[in-house]
Amino acid sequence: MMTNDETEIRRLLERYAMAIAVAGDGIWEYPAIDPEQAFHRDIPVHYSERFTELLGYPEGSFPQIASSWWDAIHPEDVAKSSKAIAEHFMTGKPIFAEYRVINRQGEIRWWQVFGDSMPDAEHKGKIRAIGVVRDITALKVAEETALHRLELVTRQQKASRALSTPIIQIWDDIITLPLVGAVKSGRASAIMERLLSEVVRLQARYAIMDMTGVDAVDTTTAEQLYRIIRAVGLLGGQVRLSGLNPAVARTMTKLGVEVTPSISHRNLQDALQACLRDSDRQVMH
Known part of the structure; x- marks a missing residue:
């Protein structure tokens, strides 16, 4: 039987998972790893069903290793992801980045990535990292549309003044x-x-x-x-x-x-x- 503390922890985890699911975000988790392994492509990573869904993969078809995620990042934005992770280990601040990914259908999507790491209680010297990804493509498209409209208005105003x-x-x-x-x-x-x-x-x-x-x-x-x-x-x-x-x-x-x-x-x-x-x-x- 579970203790009261274990029951409460389980309830909190269930609430957390439900909140993430309602928000439409995908969950990722690095199990116990050495900090220097953070950039290794062959380490195991757990991706939630929603995570793989955001990349256009059906459940169970997305390999649960780091390289799957790295390969989905737009080549021009890989440096952004690497920088966010490096800054996390240097400053201790949570991981945050915005970059493009390419889904299974070849479409470019914008992602917002949040995460953090902590010492692993069961493995001395190792860490666990967990976080979420959020698809912000609609927001980016709206921002770009607004920017184009602003540029058009600015050009029209200049032409009018001229x-x-x-x-x-x-x-x-x-x-x-x-x-x-x-x-x-x-x-x-x-x-x-x-x-x-x-x-x-x-x-x-x-x-x-x-x-x-x-x-x-x-x-x-x-x-x-x-x-x-x-x-x-x-x-x-x-x-x-x-x-x-x-x-x-x-x-x-x-x-x-x-x-x-x-x-x-x-x-x-x-x-x-x-x-x-x-x-x-x-x-x-």
Whole structure:
């Protein structure tokens, strides 16, 4: 007959096994082994029915030795498994790893592996290791899908920003930025970032901001435009404005933003001609 302690231990083990089964995890157990045998391929290992099921093997057809598991690990991820085991023996922390396995049907699955080891009570100097494996393929697919969607949104946002602030190189050292629609504070910040980047990348001497398509700007944006002019100047370039309408001009004047006639022109053609004259070049008609 079993003692009360033995009965309680048996009940705990049964509960543990039921909990693992409900979770859908597979159980693995290394019997008493020497620590240095942890990486040996020929040592016996107990795999639960669910473990072998996760790899697509029917009950009793998966050899109960370490090599069966090692051979199922994706070749590119074997190092991850080895590292997790090595770190366990070096630090004493539980085993944890995520890696790919290849099941019997040739499908790639993602596994999460947990485990721990302890001295074997019946064999001095030996250890026992036990743990579970969990199939997290669905989670990984969801993560990858979300990541791809995020990358797509990011690319779309970049493309949208580029379209909203199209910068065109119209001469060796002259670029133009035609603005259309409302220029709010947030858009003005994006304009500055993109314009400064292109001035540096293209080594532009002149940047023409054509505002023919801008009906109005608020005071915050007008101040931001003035900052853009100054920032380009600090990079060794010069901003030329073209197509300013009376409403925009009044707003900038009200703010005390000094826009001299030498940098403001009636239209894009006049601005381009002025830049070419300053570079000792002439436009031939």
